[in-house]
Amino acid sequence: MENIVEVKNLVKSYGDIRALEGIDFYVRRGEIFGLLGPNGAGKTTTISILTGLSRPGGGSVTCCGMDAAGRMKKIQARVGIVPDESNLYDELTGFENLCFCGALYGVRKKARERKARELIEYLGMGEFARRRYKSYSKGIKRKLTVAAALVHEPELLFLDEPTTGIDVASARTIREMIKELNARGTTVFLTTHYIEEAERLCGRIAFITRGRIVRAATIGELLAGAGNESIIEIALGAPPADREALADDIKKILPEAVVSFPEKLTVRLQAGRDVDLGRPIALFAARGVRVREARLVKKSLEDVFVKVTGVEADAMKGEKEKK
Numbered sequence: 001m002e003n004i005v006e007v008k009n010l011v012k013s014y015g016d017i018r019a020l021e022g023i024d025f026y027v028r029r030g031e032i033f034g035l036l037g038p039n040g041a042g043k044t045t046t047i048s049i050l051t052g053l054s055r056p057g058g059g060s061v062t063c064c065g066m067d068a069a070g071r072m073k074k075i076q077a078r079v080g081i082v083p084d085e086s087n088l089y090d091e092l093t094g095f096e097n098l099c100f101c102g103a104l105y106g107v108r109k110k111a112r113e114r115k116a117r118e119l120i121e122y123l124g125m126g127e128f129a130r131r132r133y134k135s136y137s138k139g140i141k142r143k144l145t146v147a148a149a150l151v152h153e154p155e156l157l158f159l160d161e162p163t164t165g166i167d168v169a170s171a172r173t174i175r176e177m178i179k180e181l182n183a184r185g186t187t188v189f190l191t192t193h194y195i196e197e198a199e200r201l202c203g204r205i206a207f208i209t210r211g212r213i214v215r216a217a218t219i220g221e222l223l224a225g226a227g228n229e230s231i232i233e234i235a236l237g238a239p240p241a242d243r244e245a246l247a248d249d250i251k252k253i254l255p256e257a258v259v260s261f262p263e264k265l266t267v268r269l270q271a272g273r274d275v276d277l278g279r280p281i282a283l284f285a286a287r288g289v290r291v292r293e294a295r296l297v298k299k300s301l302e303d304v305f306v307k308v309t310g311v312e313a314d315a316m317k318g319e320k321e322k323k
């Protein structure tokens with residue numbers, strides 16, 4: 001399949017600050033690709049170079065089949081850009097803002113007005129579209145910023161942290177919009193520091209930290225690489241009379257399992273391979289210990305992220321929201 005974006009050994013410095021230390025990645029046409037990383041990792045810098053807004057310090061960058069360096073106009077005719085901060089006009093209404101963006105991209109009057117109305121209807125903005133942009137809530141502002149990047153029907157959409165700092169309902173609308181656009185053929189490149197967002201939306205992810213891409217793969221590959229260890233949590237109806245004896249019995253049927261009791265009513269089994277749940281459950285039944293629930297605890301993308309980047313997931317969230 002064709003790569004719509006290709007980045008090789010991309011370097012960028014701002015004075016003494018090395019924002020990108022030589023990154024490589026590609027985006028396939030038709031996918032939702034996510035650049036996931038903490039504050040200052042180099043996400044915005046990468047987008048601005050890909051869209052021709054900023055020049056690479058070294059390496060090569062192609063976007064929509066063109067060398068991105070110095071091709072801002074040509075690239076921007078084919079891509080949509082949703083910046084991390086709004087680029088719309090306070091004094092214009094929502095409708096006017098959309099039409100203005102369309103005009104900037106050379107969309108003819110009739111076509112841009114039709115597209116603007118279509119987007120407004122899609123977003124359920126109704127009356128809001130006739131009010132000035134400055135009167136909108138943060139969430140509506142962000143939704144309109146996404147719409148503004150779509151008036152010229154780009155083949156590739158860049159979104160820089162599309163849901164950071166907005167309400168849950170608006171974030172949801174934006175995520176649904178991204179999925180629908182993608183289903184209709186638009187390739188999506190987004191940055192985020194929300195691990196769950198990346199997991200929910202993206203087919204492939206690159207982890208970036210301190211100007212380096214530490215891992216790029218599909219969600220499936222990342223999770224498979226998390227290790228094939230199984231963790232089983234068993235909730236008991238009553239605390240076991242003798243924990244040690246119970247642990248010893250479990251060891252007899254599952255010698256490699258690590259048995260622990262994280263809570264009074266919970267037994268945790270960590271085993272190096274897939275475990276047949278039936279055996280420990282039968283054992284508990286034989287000892288008269290009632291089992292309320294048994295579940296397999298899956299490794300999450302968050303575990304993989306922490307392991308691969310060394311960045312704690314909580315630290316990543318906390319930092320950002322302070323902004």
Ligand SMILES: Nc1ncnc2c1ncn2[C@@H]1O[C@H](COP(=O)(O)OP(=O)(O)OP(=O)(O)O)[C@@H](O)[C@H]1O
Pocket residue numbers: 014017018019037038039040041042043044045046084193
């Ligand atoms: N115009 C600039 N001048 C100087 N340094 C900059 C500039 N833009 C970015 N940097 C620095 O480059 C590095 C990467 O910044 P960038 O904005 O690309 O990160 P980011 O991943 O988008 O972070 P955030 O999550 O905060 O948006 C940071 O150290 C940042 O301080």
Ligand SMILES: [Mg+2]
Pocket residue numbers: 043044045084160
């Ligand atoms: Mg940024």
